Amino acid sequence: MERRMAEVALDDMHHEESRWLRVIALHNIERLVDVLAKDNILGRTDSDPKPGEMDDEAERRNATLRRVKATQVVATLFADVATDITAREAANAVWLGASLADLGLASGSTRQAARKRWPDLGQIYRMRRWLSGHHEPILRIAESLTGIRPLTEPKKHVPQEIVNSAYDLLIEDLAQVQADFRSGSMVVEGETSDIRIIRWQRLGELVDKRVRLVVDLIVPHDDFAEYHIDGAKGMLAHYDAINETPSR
Numbered sequence: 001m002e003r004r005m006a007e008v009a010l011d012d013m014h015h016e017e018s019r020w021l022r023v024i025a026l027h028n029i030e031r032l033v034d035v036l037a038k039d040n041i042l043g044r045t046d047s048d049p050k051p052g053e054m055d056d057e058a059e060r061r062n063a064t065l066r067r068v069k070a071t072q073v074v075a076t077l078f079a080d081v082a083t084d085i086t087a088r089e090a091a092n093a094v095w096l097g098a099s100l101a102d103l104g105l106a107s108g109s110t111r112q113a114a115r116k117r118w119p120d121l122g123q124i125y126r127m128r129r130w131l132s133g134h135h136e137p138i139l140r141i142a143e144s145l146t147g148i149r150p151l152t153e154p155k156k157h158v159p160q161e162i163v164n165s166a167y168d169l170l171i172e173d174l175a176q177v178q179a180d181f182r183s184g185s186m187v188v189e190g191e192t193s194d195i196r197i198i199r200w201q202r203l204g205e206l207v208d209k210r211v212r213l214v215v216d217l218i219v220p221h222d223d224f225a226e227y228h229i230d231g232a233k234g235m236l237a238h239y240d241a242i243n244e245t246p247s248r
Helices: 002-012 015-038 057-095 100-106 111-117 121-147 160-182 199-217 223-243
Strands: 152-154 218-220
Touching: 015 057, 057 100, 057 121, 100 111, 100 121, 111 121, 121 160, 121 199, 121 223, 152 160, 160 199, 199 218, 199 223, 218 223
Parallel strands: none
Antiparallel strands: 152 218
């Protein structure tokens, strides 16, 4: 069904657009076929001598057989790479708020088929939804931890420099996440071939790495500090509950 949908989409394009895409595909495939056909990595493709062959027919026949094999290898390679790219883009789409139903529609299948094809995306969807509904409380709790810094001390046997480093990382990442949400953009990193949607991931990492580390290293001096630390612990418990893989 997915292949048929792709074929329909290609057929529905304007003739010049379709032709342009086919030329690009042909050019890249032929380049790879040329490389493989000239190499020895494909193994033996030479045929036995044939009756009535003349001149350089045997040489050219064997070269053409290598191209047949090379083309099959390239077709498999393209299919594998396309699968990887599709999975990456599906994950990016979910980080941007797409549902499994959206993915099913885009890929010419159903919500159930999308869940089966990309089993990790359900968890990404739940995390993205939780983060989007709690990003303001998360930022407030992270800010409160930095505010109570003078009212805390390291846990027993924890060096002060370890706590200082944890706080510095929290402050740095909090500033980055705050900038992300002021940017007016989804915020990405990487090149075109490997783009990662990072605004929501960095918010999640602020909770899971920075807030968690500080909470694990400090104890409060008074009830006010304890109240804010308990709030951070409650948020971490909620994060962990959302991040658990559901039983199947």
